[in-house]
Structures are given as C-alpha cells and as structure tokens.
Amino acid sequence: MLYQFYQQQIFPHLLNQVMQTPSLMDKRRELLLPVAGEVLEIGFGTGINLPFYQNVDLLYALEPNQDVFKLASERIFASDIDVQHLQARAEHIPLADHSIDHVVSTWTLCSVKRLDQVLQEIQRVLKPTGTLHLVEHVLNTENKKIRQLQHLITPIQKHLADGCRLNRNIELALAKAGFQLDQYDYFYAEGIPKIGQQMLLARAQKLPSS
Numbered sequence: 001m002l003y004q005f006y007q008q009q010i011f012p013h014l015l016n017q018v019m020q021t022p023s024l025m026d027k028r029r030e031l032l033l034p035v036a037g038e039v040l041e042i043g044f045g046t047g048i049n050l051p052f053y054q055n056v057d058l059l060y061a062l063e064p065n066q067d068v069f070k071l072a073s074e075r076i077f078a079s080d081i082d083v084q085h086l087q088a089r090a091e092h093i094p095l096a097d098h099s100i101d102h103v104v105s106t107w108t109l110c111s112v113k114r115l116d117q118v119l120q121e122i123q124r125v126l127k128p129t130g131t132l133h134l135v136e137h138v139l140n141t142e143n144k145k146i147r148q149l150q151h152l153i154t155p156i157q158k159h160l161a162d163g164c165r166l167n168r169n170i171e172l173a174l175a176k177a178g179f180q181l182d183q184y185d186y187f188y189a190e191g192i193p194k195i196g197q198q199m200l201l202a203r204a205q206k207l208p209s210s
C-alpha cells in the first residue's frame with residue numbers, strides 16, 4: 001500500500017523534476033531540433049520534450065502510466081502541436097506498419113520491460129527511410145567498477161524508478177535489432193549521479209533488409 005502510494009503520488013513528481021535537470025534539457029534541444037512532421041514519442045512521460053519540437057504537426061504520445069501522463073496536461077494545453085495520447089506500452093504500438101517518419105525515445109529504453117520487442121516494434125512502424133532519435137543512459141563503456149555497481153544496483157533501481165535499469169547496453173541492442181547508427185555520441189551528463197551519468201545520443205536508421 002505504501003509502495004502504491006509512492007508509485008502513484010510521489011514518483012511522477014520526482015520523475016518530472018529529475019528529468020528537467022539542465023544538462024538533460026540541453027540534450028533534448030540537440031536531439032529534437034531536426035525532428036519534423038508526424039512523430040511517435042515512446043514513454044512520453046510528463047511531456048517535457050514538447051517545447052523543443054520546432055516543426056512537428058502531429059505527435060503520437062505513447063505513455064502507459066496514467067499517473068505520469070496526468071502531469072503532462074499543462075504542457076499539452078500550452079503547445080500548438082496536435083498531441084494524440086496512446087495509452088499503450090511500446091512492446092505493442094497501436095500504429096500501422098511503416099507509417100511513421102520519426103520515433104523519439106528520451107530515457108525510455110531503460111524502462112521498457114522487453115527491449116528487444118520494443119525495438120522490433122519501432123522497426124515495424126518506421127517508414128523505410130524513417131529514423132529513431134534517442135538519448136538514453138547506458139551501461140558504462142569505460143569504467144568496470146561503475147559497470148559492476150550498475151549490475152548490483154539495478155534490481156533496487158527497478159523498484160524505485162518504475163522499471164528503470166541502469167545496465168542496458170543500448171548500442172548493442174540497436175545493432176542486434178537491425179539498426180544502423182548514423183550519428184552517435186557518448187557523453188557524461190552534468191548533475192546526474194556517476195552510476196547513471198554516461199549517456200548515448202544517437203540517430204538510427206533501419207538497415208535495408210529490416
């Protein structure tokens with residue numbers, strides 16, 4: 001019961017605050033600048049990306065957690081973009097095959113239960129020329145001690161942060177799913193604890209055979 005109270009009443013507000021860390025806001029701006037047209041955002045959260053979209057007409061905002069999505073209402077109201085909420089998980093995206101130009105994921109691939117299935121779903125809904133734009137925290141590529149800590153802490157982190165895993169190798173998962181990284185940049189985000197500080201900003205396209 002206490003956990004349910006935490007999940008419904010406290011966690012969404014914590015998420016909304018942490019996800020507005022200035023270094024993360026800078027990366028949102030960089031990631032979303034070239035995104036235009038019809039867009040699917042998976043794990044829309046509290047809608048923090050909305051003001052960063054410059055030329056987006058229609059945004060499918062896929063977010064399964066109602067308690068989190070409620071906190072997006074003011075941002076949606078203030079935005080000129082047509083925002084259509086999809087109350088669904090990214091493991092089953094309720095959109096047609098090859099219908100979307102741009103899919104966006106900002107710190108969501110850490111939280112989905114079935115990363116392999118989600119990446120296949122993104123492949124399915126993307127047009128052949130479509131792009132997945134992402135920024136995610138990752139399994140540390142440079143520091144073995146941090147990697148070990150990430151494996152150790154992840155079971156606790158999953159409970160405290162609604163399924164978030166600290167130890168996902170996103171680059172490897174993308175390659176396995178048949179994505180090709182056109183652009184990628186590993187960086188350390190200021191103001192984030194060392195255990196989750198290394199991040200990947202990337203743009204990925206489907207390989208021709210996918």
Ligand SMILES: C[S@@+](CC[C@H](N)C(=O)[O-])C[C@H]1O[C@@H](n2cnc3c(N)ncnc32)[C@H](O)[C@@H]1O
Nearest residue numbers: 019043044045065089090106107108111112113
């Ligand atoms: C760390 S938050 C990031 C929120 C938002 N993308 C942002 O940048 O502020 C992860 C989000 O993924 C959502 N999520 C969790 N599991 C999901 C799933 N299977 N499919 C889609 N979204 C999911 C959570 O509800 C949460 O809103």
